[in-house]
Amino acid sequence: MVTRLTGALTRAFLVMVLVVTPSVLLPGVGADTKQMVALIALFGGALTFAEYNAAYPSLVEFRDAQPFNRIRFLMLFVIVFTLSVIAAAKGEPTATNRLFEAVGMLVGHAMDFPYSPVRLATMMMAEGASPTQMLAVRTAAGTAYILSLLALAFFVLVLKLKGWPARNQAFNVWVNLPTFEPTAGGDVVERLERDARVNLSLGFLLPFLIPAVVSLASIGFEPLTLTSPQTLIWTMAAWAFLPASLLMRGVAMARIATMIRAKREANATPSGGADLATA
Structure with missing residues (x-):
């Protein structure tokens, strides 16, 4: 306790x-x-x-399956912190935040090519946006996106090195997936694999879909300006964090499905959800 x-x-x-x-x-x-x-x-x-x-769990997934949520939190914190330091360079320039700004500008420029997520993110801006505003959005989008990709690669590396979830410990699916109903019907492994594919697909497509949705939603309304530094920071952080989080969730659910399948084969248990609690 x-x-x-x-x-x-x-x-x-x-x-x-x-x-x-x-x-x-x-x-x-x-x-x-x-x-x-x-x-x-x-x-x-x-x-x-x-x-x-x-x-008892309610909403947070993988509560007892370290380090899934720790990596997600660290990714979001690093993105928000880095974008905040870059934005602070315009008001109170120091050697540190100017260095962050210079690196961010290089990353944004390198990732700003046709049909890239960064290029599409800049298209969310209003047509009358100034070059300075466009540069700020490109820098923030490129920095946030590359940090999310690095965090995703780190998560996959941890899975490979640590064998997550641990084979020598019980994995309680009810605690770690409180919104997943194992008795809703159908084979649990197939449903986990299907959910994993859905999350992976959404995680890959969201960086491209979000700018399109914002552009369509702004028809008849004031286009997105992102003139406030805090608005820019949280918008770009969410734009990069949500797809990476969905990709991590998809990979994790696929791993759980593989683990349950392997446990069934080892124990020769019939298909069903009875072995989920201690999978």
């Missing part, structure tokens, strides 16, 4: 740090904005604490 409480408090604190990072690093943030960010941080921390302190 003490271990669970300590872990929940630590995770809640880290979530709050993540939310307030742009406000802390960006210069010239108003008092009203800071108060709003603090309220959102408290809300996010409370939700995280309630989820990880509870004995």
Whole structure:
């Protein structure tokens, strides 16, 4: 109980740090904005604490399957922190944030080729956007996207090196996949593999689909400007984090399906969901 409480408090604190990072690093943030960010941080921390302190799961997947959520959180934090440092270079330039900005501009320029996700991300901007705004979006999109790809590669490397999920420990599917209903019908392994393919497909297509959806949604409305640094940071972070998170989820579900199939073959158990709880 003490271990669970300590872990929940630590995770809640880290979530709050993540939310307030742009406000802390960006210069010239108003008092009203800071108060709003603090309220959102408290809300996010409370939700995280309630989820990880509870004995039974509700929404967070892979709660007891380290390091899945740790890598996802680290990816989002690194993206938000890096974009915040780059954005801070325009208000209070220092040697450090200017270096981040220069590297980000190089990455954005290298990834800005026809039909690339970065090129499509810049197309979300309004037609009257200034070259400076377009450069900021390209830099943020390229930096966020390359960081998400690096995090995804790191996750796959961890799976290979550590053999995730651990073979010598029980993997409780109900705890780690609370939204997955094993008795909904059909073979569990086939459903896991199908969900894995869906997540992998969505993760690959989302960087291309999101700009198209935004462009279509802006017809008849004011186009996206992203003039606020915090809006730019969180928009680009979500644009890069969500597809990478779906790809990680797809890979993880495919691994679980493979593990259950192997366990069935080893134990010669019939097809069904009875062996899920300790797979």
